[in-house]
Amino acid sequence: MKTIVVYYSRKGSNKYLAEKISNSLSCEIEEIKPRLDVFILFLMNIHLGIRSLKHNIKDYNRVILCGPIWMGKFIPPLSSFINKYSQQINKLVFVTCCGSTYAKKDEKFGHGLVFKEVENRLKKKCLFCQAFPVGLVLPDEKKEDTDAFMKTHLNDDNFKGEILERYEGFIKKLNLVSR
């Protein structure tokens, strides 16, 4: 199965995750580049779409879209990617390194609501969605601490233990889906 990882990241965690996935699957990777990359405007849903990708999305059986969640929203760079390439996407997996925990996924700022939006927009093209809450790399007493997880970014030193186990499960699932 020909796969490409497409990602947007502001602080680096989703870039780290996207690169890790691309290495594990030995597949291509490309960064989403917004035409106007102004964070504060994104939060107000003001954006001008994204630049065209170098890779031809319709040449891939599967796109792995990776990026953060802000304010409980499917963020403009990722949403613009779906708008621009929906016809060319064959199958898509959405993956996020986000702040919301698995326990709080269905709350206002949880990743569960964003997953529902992706599934609704892609319908049968969406294979599945996967979250890697950044709190997974924090000690138990800090897992729910907003301040601590906002300051935490994935890297080779902290990508171990529970997050690594879940990541390995995710890669196995991707390999199973591709059979």
Ligand SMILES: Cc1cc2nc3c(=O)[nH]c(=O)nc-3n(C[C@H](O)[C@H](O)[C@H](O)COP(=O)(O)O)c2cc1C
């Ligand atoms: C302004 C802001 C709002 C955020 N809102 C949410 C949210 O609603 N839900 C969530 O799960 N994470 C939220 N987060 C956490 C980010 O998704 C998380 O820090 C992510 O790892 C950042 O990815 P990056 O390092 O690739 O930029 C928010 C972060 C910022 C900076």
